[in-house]
Amino acid sequence: MKPQWSPSGSWIAVLLDQNPITNVTNSHHPSSEEYPKANEYIYLYSVISNEWLPIYIGKVMPLTLTWSNDDFSLYFVTFTLMQPKEDQNSQKIEWKDVIQYRLSKSYEGSSIYRIDIEKNNQTSSTKRSLVKNVPFLITELLFVPLEEKLVLMSYSTLIEKMNIIEMYSLNLQNVSTLSRLTNNDLWERELRLSNDNKHVLFLAFGSESSQGKLNAIQQRLYSLDLTNGHVERLGKDFDGSIAGYMIKSDGSVYILGQLGTETQIYTQQSPIHKLIYHQGWNGTYEQISLSSKRNGPIAFIYSSFEQPKEVYLVDNIDELPSAQALTNENKLFTQRELPQTKIYQWKNNEDQRTIEGISHYPPGKFQSKSLPLFLLIHGGPAPASSNSFTADWYTWAPLAASEGWLVLEPNYRGTFGYGDEFHNEVFRQPLSRPGRDVLLGVDQLVNDGIADPNRLAVGGYSYGGFLTNWLITQTTRFNAALSGAGAVEHTSSWGTIYMPTFIHSLLGGYPWEVPQNYLYESPIYHLSRVRTPTHIITGEKDESTKPSQSFMLERGLHYLGIPVQLLVFPNEGHGLNKNPWYGKIKVREELKWLHKYDNQSWVIMKN
Incomplete structure (x- = not known):
């Protein structure tokens, strides 16, 4: 959660959440036994005295907070089970540890509290009061002083419809009912209150x-008149x-x-x-x-x-x-001597769409010819590879280029920043169309003499992993592949991930409505064509792309006799953000794999 400035600008409120909602280990069956037992605090930092003031909020799972109209009160939200304690006890007696899946999801909710702070010379005291319990999770909270309202954003750990993510308002003078402000298929976020207190601005996509x-x-950016x-x-x-x-x-x-x-x-x-x-x-x-x-x-x-x-x-x-x-x-x-870059463009000759990507040249080899090529594909598919500098396990083109590779980051169909039509064209052909986009970029780099056709590699994470898994079924040109958290079978993905709406929109319907899309666009059904040694990584508790997808890919390649290695990072979700060592190990082992298979000898032998 982002730090929040107080109304006067004298304090910053920080929520150091040690146990985020994504840490609940059993996504199918939340229970009070899984929730944190540690004490949680809101920390207030004084920009005047440079001191921290901890505000105790209990043994809870905090979600978000917002200041009231002064520096002496704020509102915060915690995760709560809407099921009464006596019902939990009777259910345990009757059902033991049997999971009633759909029923258990209905108990997810949030508690909104107000906390008043009384600051004396060296001490402070607080008074906490419950405002309201609501039957959904809350990810963002705004206080509207003019109307004495809270504006909040709903959420769920299971997103089966996009209208689960909507904006509501709560009248603090009468908290008996919630008023729904939006009802659409957009994902709203980044709520901010206008200076006249009459409008809420927000970003949305979908x-x-x-x-x-x-x-x-x-x-896009929208303004809602309250x-x-x-x-x-x-x-x-x-x-x-x-x-x-x-x-x-x-x-x-x-x-x-x-x-x-x-x-x-x-x-x-x-x-x-x-x-x-x-x-x-x-x-x-x-x-x-x-x-x-x-x-x-x-x-x-x-x-x-x-x-x-x-x-x-x-x-x-x-x-x-x-x-x-x-x-x-x-x-x-x-x-350090960093790689030099160049925007590289080509056309998809099927529909004459111009596609562009970023070429990262090895230090000292700008615009050289016959370079080994590493095709590094961004995730999303929406977030673009951009003219920016980030050095981490996900955005590691500069590191790969420093190891001697010409790195191409393609902004394929579906990427933001090239118009709504360009973004929309990934749907219903989620792998085949962007797959053609990026392979034609490789073709042009080879035809222009920039890339060595005998030294090609491909990799990506998340949606970049999806596309990597697809591309190795479409060509044997790549000597090595790096698949990170990528899916291989869309029906099972739809049935198991926390956000099945993502797969539904990508493929253009449910599995029984467009079975041909689910079948054709799933790499697992084309796996017999693969000849590329493949390195795979996944987080053990990834809810965005289930680890089972990586296990399926590993097993298929193993049965086919293709060199394959699967690394599973314990307790990690999709973002690999718990143990920084895992990001280092990921890139270390992927570089080893690229160098190990940086020739065509194994592919030629297999063919």
């Missing part, structure tokens, strides 16, 4: 109805995807707009005005933060291919290129 059918859209429920879209004239925003003191909005590989800063005065582009550096701007003073300075994070992330400050948005760095946390990368 599907919208057009001429009787649902079409996928890139991420007085009449009317929703307006901001940035309507922008063809790309809106990555973020910040409300200015005069009510206008700074918008972070992603177009292709670039994310730049724009301003919009109101929904009826056009966007104004602010000329800055090429690259990616993130997380704009504003002073509470009118026309005060602007802070942001910036990075590019060759400039690592740092925090910058500028007094005037019109002087963006003169921004000064406030941090130097990534100085190490500036002292």
Whole structure:
């Protein structure tokens, strides 16, 4: 959860959640025995005294919080079981440890509390009171002072319909009922209150109805009028995807707009005005933060291919290129020779779509010829590979290039930043169409003499793993493959992951409605064609792509006699964010695999 500034700007509230809801080990059967026994706190940091004030909130599982209208009270949310304790006890007697799956999911809920803080000289005391229990999880919370309301975002650990994720309001003068504010097939997030306290702004992506059918859209920015429920879209004239925003003191909005590989800063005065582009550096701007003073300075994070992330400050948005760095946390990368990059474009000759990607050249070999090629495919499929600098286990193109590879990161069909139609074209052909996109990019690199046709490799994580699994069934050209958390059989994915709506929208229906799509687009049914040695990794408790998908791939390749290795990271989910050693081990072993099979000798022998 992001830190929250107090109304006066004197305090920052931080929720150090030691036991997030994703840590509940049994996703099918939540029970009170699985919940944390440790004491939890909200920590308040004073920007005046540089001291921390811990606020005890009990043995709970905190979800989110928001300040009230002053520095002395706030609201916070905890996970709760809606099933009465006596029912839990009687159910245990009757059913023992038998899981009633659908029934157990219906008990997931949240408790909203208000906490009042009384600060004395050296001590503080608190009073906590229950506001309301609600029958769903809450991921975001806003306090609306003008109307004495809370605006909240619903969620579930099982998303079978997108309207599970919606916005509600709660009148604090009468908490008996919730008012639903949205009802759509969008995923709303990043709620912020306008300066006049009458509108809630939010980002959303998903599907919208057009001429009787649902079409996928890139991420957009909307404004909801709390007085009449009317929703307006901001940035309507922008063809790309809106990555973020910040409300200015005069009510206008700074918008972070992603177009292709670039994310730049724009301003919009109101929904009826056009966007104004602010000329800055090429690259990616993130997380704009504003002073509470009118026309005060602007802070942001910036990075590019060759400039690592740092925090910058500028007094005037019109002087963006003169921004000064406030941090130097990534100085190490500036002292090393980094790969040089180039935007590379090609066409899919089936429909003449222009596809582009990012070519990372090994240090000292910019625009050289006959280089070994590593095709590194982003996940999503929406988040684009961009003109930014991130060095981690997921975004490791610079490291692979430093090991001697020409790395191509393709922004295939389905990627944000290239228009709604481009994004929408991945659906119903989720692997075959983007698969053709990226293979044609490999073809052109070979035809242009840039890539060595005898030294090709492919890899990716999440949706990049999906595509890797598909590509090795379509060609034997790759000497090595790195499959991370990728699916191989879509019907079983639909039936087991926490968000079956994802598979439903990708394939264009349920398994019994479009069985041909589920069958043809599943790599497992084409596995006999594989000749590529494949390295596989998965998190033991991944709910986004079940580990069983990786086990199926490993078993199939083993039966076929293809060199294969599967690594399972204990207690890790999809994000591999619990034990940092696992990210290091992942990349270490993947590099070993690339070097081990960096020739065609095994493929030629097998053929």
